[in-house]
Amino acid sequence: MPWFPEFSSAAELARREIRIAGQADPVAQYFTALNEGRTDALEVVWPGEVVIHDPRAGVVRGHRELRTFVQDNRSWLAEHEARIEIMASTVVGPRAVVELLAHVRYDGREVPWPMAVVAESPDDRSVVFRTYCSQWPVDGRRHVRPPVFEPGHAEPGDVVGRHLGALASGDTESILKTFVPDGYVAEPIGPDYIHRGADELRSFYTGTFSEGGGIGLQNCTMIDDGVRCALEYNLIAWGTHAVPPQAGIAVYERSPDGLLAAVRIYDDVEPPDSR
Missing domain, CATH: 3.10.450.50 (Nuclear Transport Factor 2; Chain: A,)
Known part of the structure; x- marks a missing residue:
């Protein structure tokens, strides 16, 4: 089967291209997974540890929990006819913040829902996502969000x-x-x-x-x-x-x-x- 080495090389090249694209824009990769209900590309890009800090689900850690989380979110997004609008992005090195406006249908009306997603890659195999938002727009309640971090040394000038x-x-x-x-x-x-x-x-x-x-x-x-x-x-x-x-x-x-x-x-x- 002389074609096999070429096929293998092409598959490896495709995997590398997916990794490059995903590492360049991890939040886009994340929302693609949520929208499509598939984690394949996300797991190819980040074969190491994937951690998600989510206001609703808490801490999601590892590929197995990731698959459950993505499937649950896909169902919720479909049920509420959600669409996502990217408003701004801030990127420095291996860290990015993407500000989004989600439009979801809730109680028969379209509700605009602001949120921000932080993606941070501690190495070229792993990634952490942190989502911040108020849940007031979709359920009319405030939810206490425990700290994600201990106090740090960030001192803006x-x-x-x-x-x-x-x-x-x-x-x-x-x-x-x-x-x-x-x-x-x-x-x-x-x-x-x-x-x-x-x-x-x-x-x-x-x-x-x-x-x-x-x-x-x-x-x-x-x-x-x-x-x-x-x-x-x-x-x-x-x-x-x-x-x-x-x-x-x-x-x-x-x-x-x-x-x-x-x-x-x-x-x-x-x-x-x-x-």
């Missing part, structure tokens, strides 16, 4: 650092100075909750800080490509209220003049009852 300092101290006027005139904050519960421009931002942050004090974050990891800074964190306090540590991510997008054009938040934190 420039305007992001100034913004976080003002957020921690509850200083509305200082935080407004970090935005361009038409800058905005996007809450995690959907595009109807975007606050744009000085008046809307002042109203939003005044309400946010109405409990006295600011928002207490533990910085964990950071991905910064110079335009967008994605900060994974644990939120531990809201004003004078301690809250159970909860995992989230925020993306800070800079304008060309060095101020913030946007802050997009992905967590499921319940504000204090008295807010």
Whole structure:
């Protein structure tokens, strides 16, 4: 069978091409698996350990659990007629953050559902995916998301650092100075909750800080490509209220003049009852 060596070489070449494509865009590979309900390509690209931190499923580890998770998600996505729109990507080395807007049909209406997916490859055989979102858009409830990380040493500088300092101290006027005139904050519960421009931002942050004090974050990891800074964190306090540590991510997008054009938040934190 003289064709066999050529066939084998071609198959190996195809596998290498799949690996190259998947490693270049791991989140796309991940969502292809979820949409199609198949893990074949994902397992070819990442034959080592695959770990998923998911708000609904918890921690999924290994190829066997991956297959069950993908099949369950495929059924859910099909049931809710889901489609995914990619909004922004931030990539630095072996780590990437992709911001998405899922459109799902729920209770007879289409619901926009913001989320962010982090992909991190500790080596060329393994990958970790972390998804952040609020589940409020699809079930009307907040869900406490335990920390994914212990506090780290991520210390953003420039305007992001100034913004976080003002957020921690509850200083509305200082935080407004970090935005361009038409800058905005996007809450995690959907595009109807975007606050744009000085008046809307002042109203939003005044309400946010109405409990006295600011928002207490533990910085964990950071991905910064110079335009967008994605900060994974644990939120531990809201004003004078301690809250159970909860995992989230925020993306800070800079304008060309060095101020913030946007802050997009992905967590499921319940504000204090008295807010």
